[in-house]
Amino acid sequence: MVASAPLRIGVAGLGTVGAGVVKLLEDNRALLTQRAGRRIEIAAVSARRRAADRGVDLSGFAWQDDPLAIADDPSIDVVVELMGGEAGPALALVERALANGKSVVTANKALLAHHGSRLGQIARQRGVGLCFEASVAGGIPVIKALREGLVGNRISRISGILNGTCNYILSTMRETGRAFDDVLADAQKLGYAEADPTLDIDGWDAAHKLAVLAGIAFGTPVDFERVYVEGIRHISPLDIEYAEELGFRIKLLGTAVRTERGIEQRVHPTMVQATEAIAQVDGVFNAVVIEGDHVGRVVLQGRGAGAGPTASAVVADLVDLATGRLSPAFVEAAEGGIGPVSMSEHDGPSYVRLMVRDQPGVIADIAAELRNERVSMEAMIQRRHHPGGAVPVVLTTHPSKEAALSRALERIGALESVLEPPRMIRIEL
Missing domain, CATH: 3.40.50.720 (NAD(P)-binding Rossmann-like Domain)
Structure with missing residues (x-):
């Protein structure tokens, strides 16, 4: 009636x-x-x-x-x-x-x-x-999923492709081998990127969305200033090529994780195993992965922007209000001690690409700086050999503290044989 x-x-x-x-x-x-x-x-x-x-x-x-x-x-x-x-x-x-x-x-x-x-x-x-x-995520009902469908779960992690512009650029770079600036220009012509794309490609749009999701999922105050933010400008076709060789794909992910120390909130390019569902999400689509203690892993995927999908989400809220369903915007957790964790405390594996002079002793010098910070190498790739010339060296690390790896890379970048600043991309396993 x-x-x-x-x-x-x-x-x-x-x-x-x-x-x-x-x-x-x-x-x-x-x-x-x-x-x-x-x-x-x-x-x-x-x-x-x-x-x-x-x-x-x-x-x-x-x-x-x-x-x-x-x-x-x-x-x-x-x-x-x-x-x-x-x-x-x-x-x-x-x-x-x-x-x-x-x-x-x-x-x-x-x-x-x-x-x-x-x-x-x-x-x-x-x-x-x-x-x-x-x-958040346009037509994907991720907020309703957290508030209603997963309300009985203690959420341990949320990770997602939260910006369609970045996903389109990275997907197109992988499919075509073209450089970032070239693909960005095409994205602007197609209307996928703004004339000033800063909010998207530098990670701020995804960080805004992650702050909202983390506040709902973990019952913490919404605090954008606590989100670590890194964009995709520095991703090169070479990184994407090596990622494929190592069995990964590069995505800009927003990730919030409950750890023993507190809540990590971070947005950055991430190497994801190519077999993971989120690695298969290409183009302007968004995806969110939620992990709960009883439900396990839930994957939500769909259009993250545009008139129809976003309007659909607005109208869903209007129907809730029309029927008297009124949920608190944010509910802070009853448990104490859940605070933010600095990015320097992040512990995980990484991909590192170096451009070095091809000469004896270079790898030993790099390994020594990693060893001094107790960062362990898992694998290394050096495909090309040009004595005296510049060659790329790629290595992956076992899980290590962010602060320790940063110190090691700073000293590695200062070595005479290293010709460009090291490029690091975090890996999610």
Whole structure:
């Protein structure tokens, strides 16, 4: 039976995702009314440019030049924030809506990564929802999986391909052998990368998403500043070629791990065994692997961006609110002592590529510096031989402390026979 009172929403931000939400609500109106038990109606919209052609009919909705007017409208139940940005108008809108006792649905991972814990507390105090399924991995319901399907599990690890732009670039480099800059330029032409791709290729977008996931999975405060971030600019076709030879593929992964010392949160290029499910995820797709103490390993895969997938996640939150399903944004763990762990304490195997002068004693000098830091080599590859010339040397290590390997590589890089700074990529087994 359909309730008589509709859920009235205001949408602030009418870009790709905002227009996608309007279209989805219109296309599936009857289906959503049946599933939510009441109508979901757009009462007002707001965006920077009123005259832009967005491919959807907005004539039936009240237009607000100031998005804060949506938060102040007493007839609106839910504010949908799709403007983006970690502060500024987006933050002001969410704060005003929550203060006015309105639930908020947002796709804004940067906002949540920087302010999520505080905003979640405000929502809890006001008895309203702060919902953000669309903020991580687009159409993949990873937040619902953590909050609902896996709620009975103690999560030990989350690892995922959280940025489709980087995944497209790395996949294309592997398939074609082309250099990073060349593939990035193509990604920009195809619309997979922004004109300024910094947020994507330097790892910040994935780090925002990881901070949100870690806060939900481990019950820790959302703390973007504690995430170690490294991008993919330095990955070369040579590294990808050697990775294949060693049985790995390179992915930009966001990984959060519960350790005896605390919670690691890190985003960086990672060598993943080619047989792993996540290694098979190519192109602009995202994937998330969750490990729980009772469920074991769960793999979620799908489109991580775009109008349709992201709008699907926004509307899922709206249906939850329409039916009265209200989950706390972030719930801090009852157990104490779960704090962040510095990247210097990370312990794991690594891949190292060196460009060295082909002369006697070079390998011995490299091995000596690793030995001095108690870093053990597992394998070494030196395919080419050019006496007196430059040759690549690749080695993999047994698990070792990040700080120890960093010290060894700093001294190795200073050797006269080493011609370029060492390149290191961490390995996940």
